[in-house]
Amino acid sequence: MTAHTYDYKDPILTLSGISMAFEGEVVLRDISAQILDVTRPGMSQGQVLGFYGRSGIGKSVLCRIMAGLIAPSAGTVAVGPAQQAVLPGMVGFVQQRYPLFNHRTLYDNLLLAAARKHAPAAARQHVDAYLERFCLAPHRRKYPAQLSGGQRQRAAIAQQLLCSEHLILLDEPFSGLDVAMIDEVKKIIIEVTTMDELNTVIIVSHDIVTTTALADRLWLLGYERDAAGALVPGATISPQHQYNLAEMGLAWHENVEAEPVFGQFVEHIKNEIRGS
Numbered sequence: 001m002t003a004h005t006y007d008y009k010d011p012i013l014t015l016s017g018i019s020m021a022f023e024g025e026v027v028l029r030d031i032s033a034q035i036l037d038v039t040r041p042g043m044s045q046g047q048v049l050g051f052y053g054r055s056g057i058g059k060s061v062l063c064r065i066m067a068g069l070i071a072p073s074a075g076t077v078a079v080g081p082a083q084q085a086v087l088p089g090m091v092g093f094v095q096q097r098y099p100l101f102n103h104r105t106l107y108d109n110l111l112l113a114a115a116r117k118h119a120p121a122a123a124r125q126h127v128d129a130y131l132e133r134f135c136l137a138p139h140r141r142k143y144p145a146q147l148s149g150g151q152r153q154r155a156a157i158a159q160q161l162l163c164s165e166h167l168i169l170l171d172e173p174f175s176g177l178d179v180a181m182i183d184e185v186k187k188i189i190i191e192v193t194t195m196d197e198l199n200t201v202i203i204v205s206h207d208i209v210t211t212t213a214l215a216d217r218l219w220l221l222g223y224e225r226d227a228a229g230a231l232v233p234g235a236t237i238s239p240q241h242q243y244n245l246a247e248m249g250l251a252w253h254e255n256v257e258a259e260p261v262f263g264q265f266v267e268h269i270k271n272e273i274r275g276s
């Protein structure tokens with residue numbers, strides 16, 4: 001393990017005091033986190049950020065808030081160097097149920113996305129390039145129902161990259177996939193960050209091992225206890241649950257999962273989760 005120090009620049013995404021309640025049920029409470037553009041000596045690679053939370057804790061709700069699809073009960077989401085209030089479309093969002101149109105071929109799905117950002121000829125060029133890059137070219141004429149789970153996931157990621165700027169949010173990218181497919185999706189996530197230094201991928205997941213392996217920073221959603229030891233309603237991110245994995249030497253690299261420090265860190269996280 002080698003620890004590093006990095007230079008932090010403009011904010012990419014800022015969550016400030018996010019709370020969310022549905023008809024009195026507090027789901028999220030006072031969540032603050034900031035993603036900063038980072039320059040790393042000798043590396044030109046985008047970042048992967050991880051939000052971990054156990055099932056039902058409010059991850060999908062947080063995703064929809066970060067993507068600007070629902071407004072929080074309190075707090076703000078700001079995006080980009082200008083820190084604009086988030087609007088739908090600013091953050092590419094790959095939802096658990098892939099948003100591909102079933103009645104269109106893979107090619108047409110991607111073209112539709114690319115046409116939101118590019119003129120027709122450029123859109124076609126971009127789609128061809130992404131189909132190649134994501135090993136989807138042989139499947140271009142297939143409909144979403146004819147694709148495998150991993151292929152659909154790759155297509156959904158390509159779709160969001162084609163129509164959004166550099167920030168892409170993945171809600172449970174590994175759920176329902178077998179080990180080989182998880183490896184495939186991991187490769188794609190790494191590929192996305194190496195395509196462009198500005199590309200930033202946010203993973204929101206309950207798969208602690210895979211998320212930790214890929215992430216440069218990790219935020220843990222959990223419950224806090226009050227002075228009497230009772231759980232406070234609403235998941236939050238405690239200050240001690242924000243981890244800079246890159247500075248700990250645990251940023252993704254080949255076989256990071258096999259390193260003893262990685263195993264120790266995952267054990268630490270599991271203990272934190274059990275205690276919350």
Ligand SMILES: Nc1ncnc2c1ncn2[C@@H]1O[C@H](COP(=O)(O)OP(=O)(O)OP(=O)(O)O)[C@@H](O)[C@H]1O
Nearest residue numbers: 022023027053054055056057058059060061062206
């Ligand atoms: N529109 C809604 N109205 C009322 N309650 C909601 C709504 N959306 C989500 N919830 C509640 O918010 C809580 C968190 O849901 P969410 O789907 O965000 O969990 P999650 O962490 O993504 O779970 P999983 O990992 O199982 O997908 C749940 O109790 C859910 O019932």
